[in-house]
Amino acid sequence: MPREIPRISRRNVLVGAGATVALSGIGLRLPSAYASTLAIGDASLQVVSDGNLVLPMGFLLPDRSKDEIDALLVPHGMATDRVEPACNLTLFRTGDRLVLFDAGAGQNFQPTAGRLGESLEAAGVDPSQITDVVFTHAHPDHIWGVLDDFDEPVFADARHWISQAEWDFWRADDTLSLMPQERKSFVVGARNRFDAIEEFVTFLKPGDMPVPGVEAVDTNGHTPGHVSFMLHGGTDPVLVTGDAITHSVISFERPDWEIGSDQDRAQGAVTRTALLDRLAADKAAIVGFHLPYPGIGTVERAGAGYRFAPA
Numbered sequence: 001m002p003r004e005i006p007r008i009s010r011r012n013v014l015v016g017a018g019a020t021v022a023l024s025g026i027g028l029r030l031p032s033a034y035a036s037t038l039a040i041g042d043a044s045l046q047v048v049s050d051g052n053l054v055l056p057m058g059f060l061l062p063d064r065s066k067d068e069i070d071a072l073l074v075p076h077g078m079a080t081d082r083v084e085p086a087c088n089l090t091l092f093r094t095g096d097r098l099v100l101f102d103a104g105a106g107q108n109f110q111p112t113a114g115r116l117g118e119s120l121e122a123a124g125v126d127p128s129q130i131t132d133v134v135f136t137h138a139h140p141d142h143i144w145g146v147l148d149d150f151d152e153p154v155f156a157d158a159r160h161w162i163s164q165a166e167w168d169f170w171r172a173d174d175t176l177s178l179m180p181q182e183r184k185s186f187v188v189g190a191r192n193r194f195d196a197i198e199e200f201v202t203f204l205k206p207g208d209m210p211v212p213g214v215e216a217v218d219t220n221g222h223t224p225g226h227v228s229f230m231l232h233g234g235t236d237p238v239l240v241t242g243d244a245i246t247h248s249v250i251s252f253e254r255p256d257w258e259i260g261s262d263q264d265r266a267q268g269a270v271t272r273t274a275l276l277d278r279l280a281a282d283k284a285a286i287v288g289f290h291l292p293y294p295g296i297g298t299v300e301r302a303g304a305g306y307r308f309a310p311a
């Protein structure tokens, strides 16, 4: 029963009373609510928080001047030196399936992330109830959370779905050597998780439906095998975007700006612009993984770009 062994970890500290006060000094922000829900026909969607990341602005916009960044973000009252994106995981209940999109960061990526376990508990969900874990891509904040503190699979009863192209990219012989030094840990971390979950994995490709009503949509660019997922069943579909869209202002007002966290920056911009155009035309709702919690809203045209309209 390794998961019941008492252990002094950040997670244990967090669930104690007064955690907000005790941890406010390290930039931890507790979402105002742990969950947000949306009905999609007979199915339902619930956003659970994995906490947030803290990243220098240069990680997102390495090619933009301070003046350009100030001009875009200051009118929104946003910090210009760093971003603190939320990590919004989507739970989807349909028929006898309970689907989790992405698995969060786990305990080894950033101290402000890795809080999925608490959020699931608050939502009344035991990890053993999840039937399917569906990945948008294999970056640390999306896949490292498949392993617990003891490097055991958290969702050992679930089928794990990932795009074949994504798996092949991280497993390719030259990926580690070609990856910039500061992101080599992403490769090592992804491979380590792949090894641990391989027996539960089924590959998918764009157009496939891993779960009835869940359609994989090609949104490559952020990573080579990045996929988003359209949830059908209601009158209007909902797109779980993953990281095809990452920032509530930058991605929408300047979708053409190349983003440093995209593996293929040019393709990322092309994919993002095309996706926003389609979402605005379709008036489809989205769940944005890194948009302000819970990340549910719609896309509207605004001037030469777009605007995120939170639900």
Ligand SMILES: [Zn+2]
Pocket (backbone or CB within 6 Å): 139, 141, 142, 243, 289, 290
């Ligand atoms: Zn991400």
